[in-house]
Amino acid sequence: MKNIIGIFLCCYIVLIIGGCNSRHRLSADEDQQYKQRMQQTEAAVSKWIKTYALHPASYTSVSFSDYSESILSINNREIDSTKMYCVKHVHYLKNRDGKADEFEGFFKLNSAYEVNMIHIAEDSMAAEEVFPPDISTWTKQFGRPLTKQEKSEITYQVAKHQAKSVRELKELLTTEAIEIDDTVNEQRINRLIDTVILRIDKGKIK
Numbered sequence: 001m002k003n004i005i006g007i008f009l010c011c012y013i014v015l016i017i018g019g020c021n022s023r024h025r026l027s028a029d030e031d032q033q034y035k036q037r038m039q040q041t042e043a044a045v046s047k048w049i050k051t052y053a054l055h056p057a058s059y060t061s062v063s064f065s066d067y068s069e070s071i072l073s074i075n076n077r078e079i080d081s082t083k084m085y086c087v088k089h090v091h092y093l094k095n096r097d098g099k100a101d102e103f104e105g106f107f108k109l110n111s112a113y114e115v116n117m118i119h120i121a122e123d124s125m126a127a128e129e130v131f132p133p134d135i136s137t138w139t140k141q142f143g144r145p146l147t148k149q150e151k152s153e154i155t156y157q158v159a160k161h162q163a164k165s166v167r168e169l170k171e172l173l174t175t176e177a178i179e180i181d182d183t184v185n186e187q188r189i190n191r192l193i194d195t196v197i198l199r200i201d202k203g204k205i206k
Contacts, residue, residue, distance in 0.1 A: 038067045041085040044113040054144040055094035062090040066106070072128055082128055083111040093142050105137060131161040 026034060042064045050056040065088045072082035086108045095101040108117040110129045117125045118138040126134070132154050135143075146154075 034069075037069070037085065038087070040113055041067065041087050041109055042089075044109055045087060045089055045107045045115065048107075048115045049091065049093070049142075052139065052144060053093055053142050054096055055098070055142075058092070058094040058100065060092040062092065062102075064089050066122070068122075070127065081111055084116075084127075084129065085109045085113065086122060086125070088122070095141050096143075101141070103138065103142065129161070131158045 045064075046059070046061055049059055053059060067085075067087045070084045070086070071078050071080075073079060086106055088104070088106050090102065090104045092100055092102050105118055105120045106122040106125065107115055108119075108125050110116045115133065115135060116129050117134045119125045119134070120137060
């Protein structure tokens with residue numbers, strides 16, 4: 001069943017990806033809002049590092065750069081919940097061995113300004129939010145062990161994300177945003193999606 005969800009999501013992503021990484025000419029208000037989002041992204045990254053580092057007191061920020069934003073769209077309609085913020089961050093921090101180390105990489109945050117991906121190269125990150133978060137590049141070097149509650153929260157968020165993605169696919173089919181020529185196949189796909197949603201709601205898909 002998980003493989004089925006994966007296939008649906010792959011199709012869904014291919015259909016709706018519409019990058020928006022370049023800045024058009026902004027008005028004064030838009031430029032101010034853009035700068036505020038950039039500052040909020042930087043602050044969120046620093047807060048996240050202090051929360052999940054094994055040695056948070058040793059954190060020293062060196063620089064933030066290469067800030068960008070992206071959003072997925074379908075039929076020229078932007079999906080606000082898919083907004084992502086990306087920034088390159090250089091900092092010093094004691095690693096798991098207790099030795100001061102430098103890290104330089106890209107942090108990608110979701111629409112709620114939560115760190116979702118950390119990679120050395122920006123182009124190696126996914127276009128949309130992933131679950132569980134892809135942060136091992138940083139955590140294996142600097143991260144503390146997660147608490148039982150944090151692990152449970154991640155499991156819950158994964159199931160929640162699966163349900164949200166499948167329901168969005170169902171909505172796209174219902175509104176004919178995705179066209180299926182074969183009526184019989186359309187009905188079978190809808191029944192399959194309904195089955196997946198039901199299993200998620202009953203907690204059978206983790």
